[in-house]
Amino acid sequence: MTAQTPSPLSRPFVSLIGAGPGDPGLLTLRGAEALRQADVVLFDYLANPELLRHCPDAETIYVGKKGFSDYISQEQINALIVDKAREGGGKRVARLKGGDVFVFGRGGEEAEACAHAGIGFEVVPGVTSAIAAPAYAGIPVTHREAARSFAVLTGNTKEGGAHYERLSGVDTLVLLMGVRNLDQISTDLIKAGRDPQTPAATVQWGTTPRQRVATGTLATIAGAVREAGLEAPAVTVVGEVARLRDTLRWFDAVPEHHRPLAGRTVAVTRTRDGASALADLVRARGAGVLEVPLIRFAETGNEAALHARLRDLTGVAWLLLTSNQAVTALFTHLRRLGLDARHLAGLRIAAVGPSTARTLAEHGLHADFVPSTPGARHLAAELPAQPGAVTLHLTSQVAEDELERGLTARGVRYERAELYRTEPATLDGGALARLRAADVVTLASGSAARHLAALAGTDLTVAAMGPQTADAAREAGFSRVTVAREATLEALADAAAQAVLHRDGAPSPGR
Structure with missing residues (x-):
């Protein structure tokens, strides 16, 4: 059956996304965009949970599988993808998979499940650990003087025989999921003709702060891995390029x-x-x-009162902004009123700290005052307002009263308008x-x-x-x-x- 190709904005629709090898910075731009558009995200054990920040409002479901202890079977995952896509008349589902979708990720089976169910899908390739983990360990999988070819193999014996004798002409071998079987794999490779003294390296949790590396030869790498206590997830590289780690080590070489x-x-x-x-x-x-x-930010509970106050700022000497969100929300409401920054002409604006001042500058306005130390206490104490001057604090419904108390004690008039609402996250x-x-x-x-x-x-x-x-x-x-x-x-x-x-x-x- 041929896969449907509707617009990626249609529903139901499934995005099969390669999450990359662990470093969240290696997610592709298209992957991040697809996550932002998702209603439901199914993520696995090797997908960095930090990537879920791209989809804060989506339903997230862990479908991880670790080693040989399956949390959920592949067939169940396939069915769940289809069920979630069809749920409620149609949803956008993001399937976030560690590494690349199609490199030993069983993404092909998930794509087939979508095709057979008549659900449109896209494939967003990811950076595979087969290349990235060695790279972060200072090992290029190819090199003009050491390796002109490489092969990526599964080290999982459950997937069937490797037929290593067929790889005699390949310079670099990259083994995924093989740390548990490394003794047997090394023995089999040597029997197939590989030199026991071939350099080798195993990289655990490559590209992440937890990265650890063991080095040796084809004959000794399994013992080196055991001695270092390395476990899955790990990538093993066999070939002359493994020698280059001593020269090209960079990620884990920082003092x-x-x-x-x-x-x-x-x-x-x-x-x-x-x-x-x-x-x-x-x-x-x-x-x-x-x-x-x-927390999450929501619309103010009384937009009519806020808009009335923003329309008429007569008598206000200082506008007080105590968060980046306040700046963003202020300009959102000005636009809704058909106004822009010119409406604030004649007012002086105080920002609670340099970060808020920078956000204000991004909207084309310079903060007239920023306290020497960020914080409401310092803003109240240092604001150059005379007694009787009117200040308008644009903030949320849960703003602390420290600013009000400090200004009132100085004889400065304080007013507050609810610009947005702050609600607890779950x-x-x-x-x-x-x-x-x-x-x-x-x-x-x-x-x-x-x-x-x-x-x-x-x-x-x-x-x-x-x-x-x-x-x-x-x-x-x-x-x-x-x-x-x-x-x-x-x-x-x-x-x-x-x-x-x-x-x-x-x-x-x-x-």
Whole structure:
């Protein structure tokens, strides 16, 4: 039966997406777009859960299979893809698969299931671990002076015989799923004519902060893997190119003090959609990142009152913006009113910190005032407003009263308008378990501390951005709190590393 080819925007529709080998940065642009469009996402064991940030509103279902302990059979996965696509009159389903869809990923079977069911589908190729894991270990699978050909093999003996004698002319062999059978595979390759002294390397969790590598020869690699304690998932490379690791090693060659979070998982709490700058900073320190949405933003509950206030800003001396979301929502509502930045002429605008000021600048406006230290307390104390001046704080329904109290104490008139609403996020059981298993959780605000406590409890190690956030964390019930030296993302990433060191027995400052 020939597969249907309707528009990818139609429903029902299935996107078979290669998630890449583990590094979330290796997901393709088309893969990210397909995830954003999905109503349902089925993801497996080797698909980095961090990629689910691209689809925060989709239903997510874990269909992972690890080694020989199947969580769900392939036939059940095929049926689930079809059932979910047909559900409710038609949905967009994303099937997120580790590596590439068609490289030992059984994506062909899933595509056939869609074709036989008459459901349109697309295939979004991914970066295969067969190439990426060796590359991150400093091993090119081809090289003009060492290898002009390579073959990718399954090391899973359940898939049938390998017929290694047919590969005598191939320079580089790449074995997937073979770490458990490496002794037998090595023996069989030697019997088929491979030189026992051929260089070999095995890469576990390639492209991720958990990457580990064992090297040896075809005759010794199985023992080296056992001695290093390497397990699946792992990729083994057999060929002269494996010698090049000594010269081309790059990803895991960074000095340890530059990667203090290597092998650790940091849960980065966030209160907005999209990628997190903090996540990039902790990745640079070697961590695996779990981005955790604690809240979601919704429309204001009283748009009529908000629009009436925005239309008439007479008498307002200062507009106060205390989050990036406030800036984004302000311009959304101005557009709905048929207005733009010119409507704010004559007002002075204060941003709570440099990040909010940057977001304001992206909309073409310069912040007239930013406090020396980010935070509502400092904004209230330092705002150059005279007693009697009217300030209008555009914020959510749950904004803390610290700004109001500080300004009122100075005789400055404070008004508040609900620009958007903040609502708690929800996590499924798998996401909640991953959060609780993280080595440290970052908190950038007091509200994040309270939301985290409500969502996952307080038996967690947390790193807080500044004393105010730390105080809020302790008030929420957290006892293992490390405080960043200053209220910046760089300092918060450092605090996460300090928190891990403290857990390992070293003293941690700022407690």
